[in-house]
Amino acid sequence: MSMLRLIGNVLWFILGGIIMGLGWWLAGLVAAVTIIGIPWAKSCFVMGAFCFFPFGKDAIRRDELYGREDIGTGGLGLIGNIIWFIVFGWWLALGHVLSAVVNFITIIGIPFGIQHLKLAGIALxxxxxxxxxxxxxxxxxxxxxxxSVMRKRGG
Structure with missing residues (x-):
């Protein structure tokens, strides 16, 4: 990890990353307690850890990463995301947007605000x-x- 990423992650964690990461983990605990929410709980813990230290990492669709669909990237994943949005997604996204607004108040906070907006999109x-x-x-x-270019060229 580069020194700049390390500094960014430490500052991020101290200046609010811990709060939103714990919010993700709280959502994960609530989902796990319901038993049927265990698949969402796993995602919450992964995204919560990402929220603690996001610099140098990216959230990517699994089908984009592995080149094939799975249960979470197909039709069932869409249904899962709709349920997620209704139960947890909107308030986690709102927390990230509010955190972004607070960070945008200072010049130093602008990169952190941008990161919060990215995380808000993921939270949805x-x-x-x-x-x-x-x-x-x-x-x-x-x-x-x-x-994709090769397919379009007929190769």
Whole structure:
């Protein structure tokens, strides 16, 4: 991890990442208690850990990463995201948006505000996503773009 990422993650954690990460984990605990919410609970704990230290990582759709659909990236994933949005997603997204607004007040907080807005988008529909390093996400996206160009060219 680069020194800049480390500093960013430490500042992020101290200046609010811990609060939103704990919010994700609280949602995970509530989902786990319901038993039927266990698949959402797993996502909450993964995204909560991502929320604690987000710099140097990215959330990417699993089908984009692995090149194939799975249960969370197909039709059932869509239904899962709709249920998620109704039960947990909107208030986690709202927490990230409010945190972003607070961070945008200062110049130093602008990168943190931008990160909160990214996390707000993830909070709306996390089913079917996983967290990987930025380099892995870029490589997967580049491979998908190359494959798409080759298909369009007929190759």
């Amino acid at each position: 529909a996390p089913v079917g996503k996983t967290v990987v390093s930025i380099e892995e996400a870029q490589a997967a996206r580049m491979a998908n773009a190359t494959a």
